[in-house]
Amino acid sequence: MNLLYEVIPEDKAELCQDLCNELMAFQKSKASIAPERFDSMNFDTRMLPSIRSALHNYLVVVKDPLEHDEIVAYVYTSISPKEAYSNDFATFFDLSTIQKEAVGCLSQFYIKEGYRQFGVGTKLFSMSMEWLRTYEDVEDYFVFTSNGNHEALAFYQRKGFTVSHDILDGFITVLRSKRK
Numbered sequence: 001m002n003l004l005y006e007v008i009p010e011d012k013a014e015l016c017q018d019l020c021n022e023l024m025a026f027q028k029s030k031a032s033i034a035p036e037r038f039d040s041m042n043f044d045t046r047m048l049p050s051i052r053s054a055l056h057n058y059l060v061v062v063k064d065p066l067e068h069d070e071i072v073a074y075v076y077t078s079i080s081p082k083e084a085y086s087n088d089f090a091t092f093f094d095l096s097t098i099q100k101e102a103v104g105c106l107s108q109f110y111i112k113e114g115y116r117q118f119g120v121g122t123k124l125f126s127m128s129m130e131w132l133r134t135y136e137d138v139e140d141y142f143v144f145t146s147n148g149n150h151e152a153l154a155f156y157q158r159k160g161f162t163v164s165h166d167i168l169d170g171f172i173t174v175l176r177s178k179r180k
Helices: 010-030 035-040 043-053 120-133 150-158
Strands: 004-008 056-064 070-081 102-111 140-146 162-167 172-178
Touching: 004 010, 004 120, 010 035, 010 043, 010 056, 010 070, 010 102, 043 070, 043 102, 056 120, 070 120, 102 120, 140 150, 150 162, 150 172
Parallel strands: 102 140
Antiparallel strands: 004 056, 056 070, 070 102, 140 172, 162 172
């Protein structure tokens, strides 16, 4: 499959809007714990606030040239102050376990049905990890998977992340990796 991978600037994040909203619906469809929490989650409430609060953002879209450059996948990765992960919604990890001031997070990752199983996920994951490693002052990387998304959980574990803990009564599983 001949797909185009394009790093886009934050001011073009709206290119991910439809897929971000599709990701929230997908996560809700998989969830067995509190799926109604996804009702208020969308591009405006999840991605935009994350972009604004991050120190650095990395967005990659994948386009299918055979479908008029339709965006079929994306990944959003960020470097944020560790305090950003303790908020009204939840405390995502014990801040005292982080020695540096910032953490890396593979925040959103979605591939449209029909484009999975072609290596798109591995390529996007590799691009994100390479980008994160350019920040030498960041040692801790996190991924947060929603309950019921067993495929994503297994994918990240195959890539070297380990389950740290669950939050919000199992609604989210926190995975962690250290800089290598």
